[in-house]
Amino acid sequence: MAFSKMFTTLLTTILLSAVLNLVEAAPWPQTVKLGTHRERIIGRGLKVTAYHPSSNFKAFGAEGEAIPTTAANGSSLGFADDAVAWRSGFTDGTTANAYLRQQHDGVPFANAVCNMAIQDGKVVSWGNSLIDVESASIAPSTPSLxxxxVLPSVENQLDAQKNEQDPTLEYFNADGAFYEAYVDAHTGDLVSVTDFVAHAQYTVLPITKVDFREGLEVVTxxxxxxxxxxxxxxxxxxxxEQTTTSGNNVVAFRGQSLVAQSAAGLVFNSRYNDNQQPNTQANIQAAVTNAFFVINSLHDVTYRYGFTEEAFNFQVNNLGNGGQARDRVEISVQDASGTNNANFATPPDGQPGQCRMFIWTLTNPNRDGTMENDIIIHEFTHGVTNRLTGGGTGRCLQTTEAGGLGEGWGDAMADWFAxxxxxxxxxxxGGYVTNNANGIRSAPYxxxxxxxxxxxxxxxxxxxVHQIGEVWANILHNVYAGLVEEKGFSADKLTNPDGPEGNIVYMRLFIASLAVQPCNPTFVQARDAWIQADQNLFNGANRCTLFKAFASRGLGLRASSRALQDNADIPADC
Incomplete structure (x- = not known):
């Protein structure tokens, strides 16, 4: 496609200006490791500490850097001509977003990513976690195994079974050593895990209501x-037209059977009663209906704001609009695999997103998390942020700090709807399922x-990560408030993404910044992506409002991801 061919002229420029990451010697300071490592307990008590090279990110503001008219030979910079290749890309208004991958001997690096935003023939921002292949010993590209x-050993360690997706061969930069896959193709060792851990009538909680206590409504x-x-x-x-809780965007069901709920015609009118246990037949039907309604509503609203087919969203049929299809959200209500929680698995574009909603046992009767919209919204937002960051791979929020940002975005999205x-x-x-005013966080935002x-x-x-996420969500709450105070509020926010009001501008920046930021961003890089997204979308009109809001919670102009000290500085012209 012409879009991808245009970026071949950029590769030399990007490689020349990139500061390629060299792994620092251990021991790592704990605060620094937030941005490069992630420790998880998975499977049968297996502890995996995964490493992801730190990302560099540069936003050029209104100036940009001109795209060269001719491409130099990449090998003159010490890189083979095929060292970096096109992966994916999409356009958002006047901004073109491109995602590249690094490779060696025809084998891609799993955790080496480069992303760029282009406007008016200029690079306005780029990020990379590219690897200095000249300074490291690289294993042979032909596997020894x-x-x-090794599949039986890996399944045993993860307490899981392989799905229908075929394995791929990739290098993995594991804290200074290079491996060819998440499972080392020479030793069989597990070196990392990507946690991939939305006239019909519905009786539901409208998307702008937080939980069951605000009352069910019949919507048509x-x-x-x-x-x-x-x-x-x-x-x-x-x-x-199917008369079940199944469609192009989502299929909703109870448990793990993936059997959608049927209704007479398209009337889904079971009413939830929280004076009874969640597992009564009427409550099950009401919960499945609400899950179907909320995920579809989220699909439609985020679509309006830029989470479209070409931007790696969730749909069975992409209607010729780009992206990979056959990946609607599968949401399991009252899933038996857990309690007092919920989760969302985001595999790469083209594989279904999987949301599991659990029963909460902190009250009597128990309460169903599906009847609290903010929990569903939080989970769906994991799908949005994992898909948009890094170009549809689902791999680019894997460090502790980036994972914390992911949790924060989930809360911030729910906050926006409320x-x-x-x-x-x-x-x-989580105020409803816990029956606590502070919900599941340390304090309200x-x-x-x-x-x-x-x-x-x-x-x-x-x-x-959830504690780290509280910091980011509280910062974004203040960004939202600053924009609304400055530019007002629109009641048409769900269907009119082009309005000038502050709450609309906020969601435009929320979605656009995800595509701009680098793989595994830090707080500072995520802030810079908001500033650059404002430049791309609004010619920097909200720059000072944004900086003042970020600075009010310590993420000022000179905040450092290494020092982690509050900074209240704002640009001199603000």
Whole structure:
């Protein structure tokens, strides 16, 4: 495609200007490891500490760097001509986003990514976690083992079974040593894990309501045909409309059977009763209906704001609009694999997103997490952020710090849906299932530092991704409030992404910044991506408002991901 060919002229420029990452000698300071490592306990008590090379990120603001008219020979820089190759890309308005991959001897590096944003023939931002292949010993590109030989051991360690996806051969930069795959193709060792850990009538919780306590409503034909031209119950143009909780964007079901719930016609009117246990027949049906409704609503709203087929969203049929198809969200209600939690697995574009919602046992009767919209929204947002960061791979929020950002985005998205006026209210996640005003976080998100004292410097004492996420979500709550105070509030936020109001501008920047930022971003890089996204979308009109809001919570102009100290500086012209 012409879009990808254009970027071949950029490769030499990017490689020349890139500061390629050399792994620092151990021991790593704990705060530094937040941005490069992630420790997980998986399977049968297996502890895996995965390493991801730190990302560099540069935003050029309004100036940009001109695209060269001719491409130099890449080998003159010490790189083979095929050292970097096109992976994916899409356009968002006037901004073109491109994602490249590094390779050696025809084998790609799993955790070496380069991304660029282009406007008006100029590179306006780029990030990379490219690897200095000249300074390291690289294993042979032909494996010593066949994948089938190590599969039984890996399945045993992960307490899991291989799915229908065929294994791929890739190099993996593992804290200074290079391996050819997440399972080393020479030794059979497991070296890393990518945790890939949304006239019909519905009786549901409207998407702007937080939880069951705000009341069920009957809604009719809520689908947004601009985002879902097939509607919510059809898989192809001219196809039959299914009278089940199954369609192009999502299939909702109870447990692990993947059997959608049927209804008479398209009327899904079971009413949830939280004076009874979640597993009554009526409550099961009501919960499945709400899951179907909320994921479809999220698909349509995020589609309007830029999470489209070519930007790696979740759909069975992409209607010729780019991206990989056959990957709608599969949401399991009252899943038996856990309690008091929920999760969302985001494999690469082209494989279904998998959301599992659990029953919460902290009250009597128990409560169903599916009847709390903010939990579903949080989980779906993992799909959005994992797909948009890094170009659809699902691999680029894997460090502790980046994983924390992912948790924060989930809460921040739920916060955005819950705000219904220009008066920005404090927001808590999980208040219904816990029957606690603070919900499942340490404090509500607030513009009041006494209500929520978290700042950028709080990261110095935090190691767990949800705790780290609270810092980012609280910062974004203040960014949202600043934009709404400056530019007002629109009640049409769900269907009009082109309005000038602050809440609309916020969501435009939320989505656009994900495509701009590098793989495994830090807090500082994520902030810079918001600033650059504002330049790309609005010619920098909100730059000072954004910087003031970030600085109010310690993420000022001179904040450092190494020092993790609060900084309140803003640009001199602000």
């Amino acid at each position: 066949k994948w089938a030989e 034909d809520p689908q947004d045909l601009e985002a879902s031209p097939l509607g919510w119950h059809t898989l192809q143009q001219g196809g039959a 705000q219904t006026s220009a008066d920005t209210r404090d927001f808590a996640v 607030s513009t009041n530092a006494q209500t929520n004292p978290l700042t950028f410097a709080s990261l110095r004492n935090l190691r767990e």
